[in-house]
Amino acid sequence: MNNSQLPIPFSAPLARKTQQAQVVWGSRVVTVGGSAPVRIQSMTNTDTVDVIGTAIQVKELAIAGSEMVRITVNTPEAAQAVPHIREQLDKMGIDVPLVGDFHYNGHRLLTEHPECAQTLSKYRINPGNVGKGDKHDKQFSQMIEAAIRWNKAVRIGVNWGSLDQELLAQLMDENASRPSPWDSKQVMYEALIRSAVDSAKLAEQIGLAGNQIILSCKMSGVQDLVAVYRALAKRCDYSLHLGLTEAGMGTKGTVASSTALSLLLQEGIGDTIRVSLTPQPGEARTQEVLISSEILQSLGIRTFVPSVTACPGCGRTTSTTFQELAMQIDNFLRAQMPVWKATYPGVENLKVAVMGCIVNGPGESKHADIGISLPGTGEAPAAPVFIDGQKALTLRGENIAHEFHQLVEQYVERKYGATSTSPSHA
Numbered sequence: 001m002n003n004s005q006l007p008i009p010f011s012a013p014l015a016r017k018t019q020q021a022q023v024v025w026g027s028r029v030v031t032v033g034g035s036a037p038v039r040i041q042s043m044t045n046t047d048t049v050d051v052i053g054t055a056i057q058v059k060e061l062a063i064a065g066s067e068m069v070r071i072t073v074n075t076p077e078a079a080q081a082v083p084h085i086r087e088q089l090d091k092m093g094i095d096v097p098l099v100g101d102f103h104y105n106g107h108r109l110l111t112e113h114p115e116c117a118q119t120l121s122k123y124r125i126n127p128g129n130v131g132k133g134d135k136h137d138k139q140f141s142q143m144i145e146a147a148i149r150w151n152k153a154v155r156i157g158v159n160w161g162s163l164d165q166e167l168l169a170q171l172m173d174e175n176a177s178r179p180s181p182w183d184s185k186q187v188m189y190e191a192l193i194r195s196a197v198d199s200a201k202l203a204e205q206i207g208l209a210g211n212q213i214i215l216s217c218k219m220s221g222v223q224d225l226v227a228v229y230r231a232l233a234k235r236c237d238y239s240l241h242l243g244l245t246e247a248g249m250g251t252k253g254t255v256a257s258s259t260a261l262s263l264l265l266q267e268g269i270g271d272t273i274r275v276s277l278t279p280q281p282g283e284a285r286t287q288e289v290l291i292s293s294e295i296l297q298s299l300g301i302r303t304f305v306p307s308v309t310a311c312p313g314c315g316r317t318t319s320t321t322f323q324e325l326a327m328q329i330d331n332f333l334r335a336q337m338p339v340w341k342a343t344y345p346g347v348e349n350l351k352v353a354v355m356g357c358i359v360n361g362p363g364e365s366k367h368a369d370i371g372i373s374l375p376g377t378g379e380a381p382a383a384p385v386f387i388d389g390q391k392a393l394t395l396r397g398e399n400i401a402h403e404f405h406q407l408v409e410q411y412v413e414r415k416y417g418a419t420s421t422s423p424s425h426a
């Protein structure tokens with residue numbers, strides 16, 4: 001057998017090699033890192049002082065699939081609101097852990113508002129703005145001591161927009177004395193990584209366990225983010241949070257985040273992710289969660305909702321019927337998932353195909369669990385339906401979409417229902 005005939009290996013994401021951290025709230029625990037699933041995180045954009053508004057948005061994000069939700073804690077009033085937000089969430093049956101986002105005054109808020117410190121499940125600390133000079137280590141220590149006291153995980157989150165300027169200046173001076181100085185961007189990369197890793201080591205010296213530490217080094221450029229995280233992953237075994245900061249809005253933000261996160265996740269880098277998408281006017285905050293889940297599902301790392309395969313359309317598919325049906329089925333499956341998770345275990349693995357003509361329609365439909373090939377331009381007004389790879393029936397007439405919708409529901413009930421065995425097509 002020559003090289004051209006060797007089997008092509010399946011390309012799967014590499015295994016992650018980080019410590020497993022624990023995000024604890026009450027008697028419940030979300031594991032992060034190691035062999036745990038890559039977790040989806042999101043952040044509210046409400047005023048945290050608005051208890052009801054914030055609780056409602058947290059609920060929406062959690063239902064959409066966010067496994068941790070970060071809220072801004074920037075004032076005494078916001079800190080006082082945190083326990084009340086948790087109370088509202090508990091009343092609504094939303095048990096997602098809350099992460100407190102602290103900048104500049106976190107040491108005071110966590111010390112002066114112990115209920116807030118106790119209620120939050122994780123603290124996000126930015127070492128670039130915990131204090132300058134002699135105050136830096138002292139105020140950082142106060143936040144770490146609060147985490148130790150209340151048994152909380154900490155994300156040490158470095159951001160190139162708020163990088164520790166004293167550290168950067170120190171590294172610039174060191175670089176100037178090198179025989180062959182680094183590029184200024186390389187110095188910045190080093191400052192980001194050094195800030196994160198040194199802060200984590202300091203936290204451990206203070207007494208925080210390494211498996212309660214998560215690191216992040218966020219940047220807004222795709223290649224910058226990839227370069228920094230590749231280096232960071234080699235220099236520590238802490239759990240890592242991925243996110244392209246200030247990714248932007250719409251197509252730009254979606255594509256940039258998907259590209260950066262996918263490159264790293266494929267290499268086994270990343271234990272939690274967030275798509276920092278700027279919502280377009282009128283767009284739901286939950287869009288960032290949906291994109292995160294799509295990234296993980298597209299890479300085959302996790303499965304959240306049934307997938308719907310649909311062709312892009314061409315001159316053979318001038319009818320919009322297949323587009324409307326694909327959207328209808330996709331929306332229906334997503335809407336049903338909160339209920340189906342408990343009722344139909346495994347339904348997230350369902351694959352549905354809605355195709356627009358005979359070219360790829362039958363083939364894609366056979367590869368799906370259930371699929372339909374709608375008639376294209378000039379084709380006979382018939383729509384064969386394939387179930388588990390076999391042609392089961394042909395739909396005709398004006399109610400094809402409605403009838404296929406019913407077939408999908410029946411298939412889900414038969415295959416994934418608690419009392420089902422395997423679907424029957426007789």
